[in-house]
Amino acid sequence: MIVCGDDALAHRLAAELQQVYGARVTVVVPVTAPVWGPARTRAAGPGRASALLGRVTAAIGRTPTPRQGETGGPPETGARIMEAPGLTDDVLTDAGVVQATALALVHDDDETNIHAALRARRLNPRLRLVIRLYNRKLGQHLEELLDQAAAVAGLDMDPAELDAATTVLSDADTVAPALAATAVAGTRKVVQADGLLLHAAERTPPGHDQVARPGICTLALLSSTTGDPGGSEGSDSSGDGGPRLLPDDADVAAATGRGTVVLEAVSYTGTPLPPRRFGRRSVPLASLFSRRLRWAVAGVMTAVLALAIASWQITGAHPLHAVYLSLLDLLAIGDPAVGEPTARQVLQLLSGLTGLLLLPVLVAAALEALGTFRTAATLRRPPRGLSGHVVLLGLGKVGTRVLARLRELDIPVVCVEENPEARGVPLARRLGVPTVIGDVTEEGVLEAAKIGQAHALLALTSSDTTNLEATLNARSARADLRVALRLYDDRFATAVYRTLRAAHPHALTRSRSVSTLAAPAFAGAMMGRQILGAIPVERTVLLFAALRVAGHPHLEDRTVAEAFRPGAWRVIALDAADPTDRLRDLAATLPYDGADREPGLVWDLHPGYVLRPHDRVVLAATRQGLGELLGGTPRPRGTAETE
Structure with missing residues (x-):
């Protein structure tokens, strides 16, 4: 895998590929000073890029997994770092683009990513391209162009391989579902499939007089549980061998007293606003x-x-x-x-x-x-009596996408933005979302947004200090307010999180980084379009994938119950849409243009349903199980899977 970029997203993506998927990664970073001669190559050692990669790896609690070299030499540690002034043909060739499986272009400059994508497609028609672009329409056209180029140059490519040849993503689009889920469910462990948000909910064992709430399916039995009201987002192993992934019904029934991880759909329990559609706001x-x-x-x-x-x-x-x-x-x-x-x-x-x-x-x-x-x-003012809403601070790139996603979920929102010409202000006006124009750090601005009656606060401005100050002001108005604030620096985020948790132990606090939330989606696209996402369960990882049944003997002509292998994989949904009308990418963020579309996934599958070759299913799997299904080399049983 090759990753081109030099911001936090690039380095978190490299760490995600190494530690979650066990891939060999080359990171190509730009240099500010001219470099005469070929690009400089080195293993992860001293330097700005490799130092950032090391901090990112440490921040997410992972240690580089040793990988045995092909010649039987010592195991490799860390990523291969290349420094080059630009992504020329020679630089891409030196990075190994001809032999690579996938290339991620995650520079913040769209033009740089587009030029490099055209060069890489010419050098390797089989290469899987993942491109970071904010412009949706341009991204769609570029994706079609590069896929067409791959089809022309690689006439013998497998249709499934060609279908996943190019994926254009926006970090703002990919993080919007997770941020919306944070406001509703207080977690970032989410997967998006067919426009539906799913999250892994950790549940403590029910009491004798309590009934367990049903979910889509049970993903895991935890090795330990926590009574922490804020949640620690992953508990330590208690010495019983770690969590048990994808247990069967008998194991779940027998495991009394153990916490579980259940897959649920993200839903809002408050009073929703009347649904509005884009471009249809009219005056009676x-x-x-x-x-x-x-x-x-x-x-x-x-x-x-x-x-x-x-x-x-x-x-x-x-x-x-x-x-x-x-x-x-x-x-x-x-x-x-x-x-x-x-x-x-x-x-x-x-x-x-x-x-x-x-x-x-x-x-x-x-x-x-x-x-x-x-x-x-003009922008609406928050109405009297409004309560149970989400206060959204910042209408930039990320805030605009989150606003659209919250309104698609019919969640009442009040926006606060200092710049009346911000990117998301026209969207708020079209949707009729109440918006307060003013500096959130000034007195009275949060009060105008009805922060005292709000359900949650999403502080998504580009300034860490502004987000922190707004959070402190909001907590002074309401101590039990659910807060999720966007923080860029990992060390600063850790200090803020611990301090807020200590000061308000009974209030849920979450700190979120755009690069941290976007990296799993980019990594999944690099592994193939069938990967919908990954959810950590303690120190292990569950992958969610969309697969065509044809060509998989473990699934084809078997019932849903027969296709279930405990601890390896489990079919959780069926794509009931006609093969010609199916979404090309189930994990893609659907455009919020008001177009009505019936969901194609069926989640309550009958155990006796026979999987036919033309079916497409969504399944949860371990890395070992997914590797076995895809024909790869499975990990030896008993080997621990690090997050």
């Missing part, structure tokens, strides 16, 4: 004009109708002609009734007087309609 006709104005218009129209009837009776003309004459008199554009009967002249004067009364009514109607539309185009 009744709110365009005030009640007094509507009565005035009705009175004038009644007078016009009476004048038309009187004209018809006096002149004896056709009713339509009488109405036409009345309108001409009303607008003062008719001929004077000189020489006509007195009744006709009086009627013309009355029509002119009515026209004078109609003029201010029309002006008032125009002004009221303009004011109503201007009010509709």
